[in-house]
Amino acid sequence: MNAWVLVRVHRGAAAVLGLLVFSACLLVAAVPKATQSSYDEALRDVIATSSASRSDLIMTSARQAGPDGPVTRESLLAMEQSLRAGLPADLLPVVTPLGSGTSHYGLSKPNNSIMSVDGEARIHQALDLSWLSDADGRVRYVAGRPPGPPSRLDGGPLLEVALARRAAEEMRLAVGATILLTGEKLAARVSGLFEPADAGDRYWQHNAAVRQVMKIRPPRSDVDIWHATGLVSTESLPVLGPLYQNMSYRWVIGVDRSAVTALGAPALIEAVRAFRGAVPVAVTGSSRAALETAFDDLLTGYLARLRVAESLLLLVLGGLLAVAVGVIALAVRLLAERMHRSLALMRARGASLAGVAVTATAVTSTVAVPSALAGYALSYAVPGPLTAIVHLGPLSVVAAAALLAAGHAAAHRWPSLERRDxxxxxxxxxxxxxxxxxxxxxxxxxxxxxxxxxxxxxxxxxxxxxxxxxxxxxxxxxxxxxxxxxxxxxxxxxxxxxxxxxxxxxxxxxxxxxxxxxxxxxxxxxxxxxxxxxxxxxxxxxxxxxxxxxxxxxxxGAPARLDSDLLIGPEVVDRVRKVPGVRKVVPATRTSAAVGADRLTVTVLAVDVHAYRAILRDSPFALPDAPVLVSPELRGRGVIELPGTPPRELTPGGVVTGLARAYGTGPLILVPPGDSLPNTVLVEGDNLDGRRLLAAAGVPGALVTTLxxxxxxxxxxxxxxxxxxxxxxxxxxxxxxxxxxxxxxxxxxxxxxxxxxxxxxxxxxxxxxxxxxxxxxxxxxxxxxxxxxxxxxxxxxxxxxxxxxxxxxxxxxxxxxxxxxxxxxxxxxxxxxxxxxxxxxxxxxxxxxxxxxxxxxxxx
Incomplete structure (x- = not known):
């Protein structure tokens, strides 16, 4: 019997089956695509919120200069090209080309102590010398000019350097200043001051020392050494090479997070690990060459969380698919009920059971296949990668419908037109x-x-x-x-x-x-x-x-919180209190201390607990009525002694759970406020705007966080x-x-x-x-x-x-x-x-x- 004739005769039941197959195939193909797309977005967020020094591929080397010839831009570029040639195939699509994104290379000579500046003796200061392959396009000069070729001073080389404006101000180094450095007869002259062209560019996360003063305390010393970094010209590279060995060479290959996908993450992890072993071989003539990156660790941590988190979506989508197939089974049964007399007549006229099953399956497939193709095609309107379930899901739905139809043909094992239930x-x-x-x-x-x-x-x-x-x-x-x-x-x-x-x-x-x-x-x-x-x-x-x-x-830890590295005076608290929407302001002082015989590092928050409890009335925290509270990690320690002059002995009056995370990673102690000025302001009110609170405070470097x-x-x-x-x-x-x-x-x-x-x-x-x-x-x-x-x-x-x-x-x-x-x-x-x-x-x-x-x- 012609299957299309039966479809036309029973078009109502066939239309119901077709609509259900269409919707099931659309859902089973589109939802996984949208879900996988969100997985990719989440992974890209993980990369974006991590520092560039963790997510990019950084090759470092303490390469000895001299034996391999003079250091030039061309030699460094050749090494960069050699490193890129050694990249595994899986890494090639996700890295940025040289000069794009954060990809660059350079060298630096750190720890050059300053003897004098224009004849004025300096102590506890140092000038690090650095060269970056694309510095000219990353900075804009606000004073002076870019560094030029080196010259001679007192028989030694005189290098021109450019400094970040803020670093020059803190180190009191003006344009034209001549700096004498210790060691070899080496001097530097400030040719210009610059600022980053884009301060928010992730490029500067690799070169933070170039744009600011770094305060470093040497081992076994109680004094910080102030380090400024001066950019030298390309013409100065041959001068630096023969004079100074053990320089730090660095090649940065940036990662394009838009090209990273959750499906490709396992292959990227293996590729980074393989590349880590290949770097020491690729960087010839070097000592201690290594790949410094946490890119594989970021991917590993994300995948571990994703595999657990996606279990919930698998449960929900599995339930949806089971229900969809169940409804399709009812629709197939309805169509089988409608075709019962026609198929029974075929069986009574001598058709085999296999022939009846083929006819029933053909009728169902005639309806299900076009509907499945339509749902599958429409799923392409949903953005997202094509995974195996996108292709296999609609196929499994059609196969289930066909098998159910063939199963219903078993009712025609005996030729009969009537059923007497x-x-x-x-x-x-x-x-x-x-x-x-x-x-x-x-x-x-x-x-x-x-x-x-x-x-x-x-x-x-x-x-x-x-x-x-x-x-x-x-x-x-x-x-x-x-x-x-x-x-x-x-x-x-x-x-x-x-x-x-x-x-x-x-x-x-x-x-x-x-x-x-x-x-x-x-x-x-x-x-x-x-x-x-x-x-x-x-x-x-x-x-x-x-x-x-x-x-x-x-x-x-509050509806809004203002944190500052500087102390906050009463006038700042008053300005915050006058911001529209603010109802209550509680100042607090946040410090760190080491307590107990094990020298456990804790965060100490000096605050009026009664006032703090009032602004937490809508929170999940429960503050006991006691002046001294501790987080659960400190429960059972008894009397806690805080270091100081003189030391303070605290007897906890209760435990507060969940609040420590707001102020650090370690345990928390709430103590009564002292005489010191606060560095934290806790705010309670309606529709609190972090920008308005920050503008009202007017504290440099302050940070406002709102609930x-x-x-x-x-x-x-x-x-x-x-x-x-x-x-x-x-x-x-x-x-x-x-x-x-x-x-x-x-x-x-x-x-x-x-x-x-x-x-x-x-x-x-x-x-x-x-x-x-x-x-x-x-x-x-x-x-x-x-x-x-x-x-x-x-x-x-x-x-x-x-x-x-x-x-x-x-x-x-x-x-x-x-x-x-x-x-x-x-x-x-x-x-x-x-x-x-x-x-x-x-x-x-x-x-x-x-x-x-x-x-x-x-x-x-």
Whole structure:
């Protein structure tokens, strides 16, 4: 039989199947692309927020000058080209060319002590000499000119140097000043002062010493040496080479973070490690040549967190795919029901069972393949890399639909046109009951193992634990089977109660629901996981939001905080207090100290605890009513002695949890304020603007951190936005699939229902009563499934708690608890159940009305 003829005859059922296959293929191809794109954005954020000295490839060498000939720009460039030629193939696409980004090379001769400046003796000062390959394009001169060729002074070379304007001011070095250096007869003359052309360029993270004075304390000394760095000209390179050995040579190959992807990160890690071993060989004639980078460590740390964090998305997307395939299975069953008479006629006329299966599969494939191709093609509108699941996902959906269609052909093993389901009551076979019991036991055992043994380690290397992915799916299937088998029992009790009522519709509707074949309630297998995943997403979203709020409080320690390296006078505090929106200002003094016999470094915050408690009333912190508080790390230490003149002995009066992170990485001690001026101001108010607070303070180098800014920073993280969007898309898709499952189930059972209603119509049942009867028949299983799905969704976070690390979504703070607010989960479950019941009502209300005469003829 021509498959296209059957598609045209049963075009309604075919259209439903095509729409479901289209939506499933679109979701299974588009969502992973968007998710992987967010993974790439998160990785690029990790690289962008790390220093360039950690993320770029830096080759350093203490190469001996002289034996290899004079040092020139050409010789350094040849070495740079040699190093680039040794880059592994995986690194080539992610590095920037020379002169672009942060890629450059240069040399420096540090620790040249200054003897005098224009005849004036200087002590504790040094001038480091440096040459950078692209310095001319990175600076702008504000005084003087760029350095020129070297000359001679008192028989020794005189090098022209350019200094950063700020460094020259601090070192009191003016344009034209002549500087005599110790050691060889070497002098330098300041030719000009410059400023960075772009102060925010990551290039200057490699050359911070060039733009500012560095204060370095030598070993076994209590005096800082002030180092300024002078840029020399290219013509000075041959002069530096023969005079000074053990110079520091450096070649920087920048990393283009826009070219780095999460999928390519493992290969990049191996490439960096291979390149690290090749650098000493490539830098010929050198000593202690090495690759200095933390790029591979950054990638390794990110992948370790990603492998754990993506487990949550795998769970959610796996649930969505399972529900989508379940609804497609119902649609295939609907199409098989419509084709039953045609295929039975083929079988009765001598067609083989294989031929019937091929015909059923061909009809399904005729609908599913174009729909899958359309969904797959539309997924390309979503930006993101093409992973294997993007291609295999739609293919698996089509294959599942085809296999289900072939499986339904087994109903035609015996040639027959009629089925008499009313002759005998269908009961589940012992084999089926045994299989379902095994599924329930295995699911409970999986949950027990997940809770008792936890997850495997090495998640970053091996990926998510399979138990984490299988245990929730097994538990959901087990709960669905229990509901499917047990829902008739409470209905029979309801039937007994309805039998005492005068109206006949409740009794008849509940009786039909209680006596329905299990196959007619198969939509529960779709409705329950849809509800469970939606409620699970709502609970997880609430937990993420609460933990993000706590993480923001832990970073700031107040609604707003002003920190300064300088002491803050009373006039500054008054100006901050007058900023619009500020209600309360609490000054504090933050210092560090080493306490105890183990010399543990702690942060000491001298603050009025009572006033501090007042501005933390909306925070997750609980400050006990005591003048001295400590963080949990110091619990049980007894009396704490703070060094000083004289030392102070503190007796902790309570413990405060979570606050130490705002002020450092170590333990925290809150003590009463002393006589010293504050260096921290804690602010409480409404709509606090960090820029206005900073402008009002007017303290050079001060930093203002607000709770709103930190909260927004955490929420804007790519992974956080991804999980929020994914939960939203999955919830909407689940609602649509649940409604489709109910509608398809109603259509599948329409023949049996019409037969029963036809007989009841002849006994006087009205059309309105028939509609209410249909709603009552389908509503009990929907309501029971909704209750089971709600409970399962609320329980899944507790089941999966030890296995899902959500710190990637919460500002590196673990989610220890989930909110007890049940409003959103109940609204989701109730809304989804109400939508399904409404679908049943619309199906009954909009169905074809039958006259009493036609009702008599139906089914007989």
């Amino acid at each position: 009313d002759v005998t009551a269908a009961r589940p076979s012992p084999r089926r009951i045994t299989v379902e019991a095994v599924i329930v036991v295995v699911a409970l055992a999986g949950v027990y193992l997940l809770r008792s043994r936890g997850l495997t380690t090495q998640v970053g290397e091996r990926g998510p634990d399979p138990l984490l992915l299988l245990a929730p799916a097994g538990l959901t299937l087990a709960v669905a089977l229990v509901v499917l088998r047990c829902y008739p029992f409470p209905l029979r009790l309801a039937v007994r109660l309805a039998a005492r009522l005068r109206p006949a519709v409740p009794f008849l509707g509940l009786t039909l629901a209680a006596r329905a074949r299990p196959a007619s309630a198969l939509h529960a297998l779709i409705l329950l996981p849809a509800l469970a995943v939606a409620v699970f997403g709502a609970v997880m979203s609430g937990g993420l939001a609460a933990t993000q709020e706590a993480a923001a409080w832990q970073r700031v 709103g800014d930190v909260r927004a920073e955490i929420a804007r993280a790519p992974l956080t936005e991804t999980i929020r969007r994914t939960f939203t898309v999955v919830t909407i898709a689940m609602a649509g699939y649940a409604l489709a499952a109910v509608m398809i189930a109603l259509v599948i059972g329409a023949a049996d229902r019409n037969g029963a209603l036809s007989r009841l119509r002849t006994l006087g049942l009205s059309e309105a009563q028939a509609r209410r009867l249909t709603v009552l028949e389908i509503s009990p299983i929907i309501l029971l499934t909704a209750a089971a799905g709600l409970l399962l969704g609320l329980g899944l976070p507790a089941v999966l708690g030890p296995g899902v690390d959500l710190r990637a979504y919460t500002g590196d703070l673990a989610v220890d608890d989930y909110p007890t607010d049940l409003t959103m989960p109940i609204l989701l479950a109730g809304g989804l159940a109400a939508t399904a019941v409404l679908g049943a009502f619309l199906h009954a209300a909009l169905g074809r009305r039958r006259s009493l005469g036609s009702a008599i003829r139906v089914g007989d």
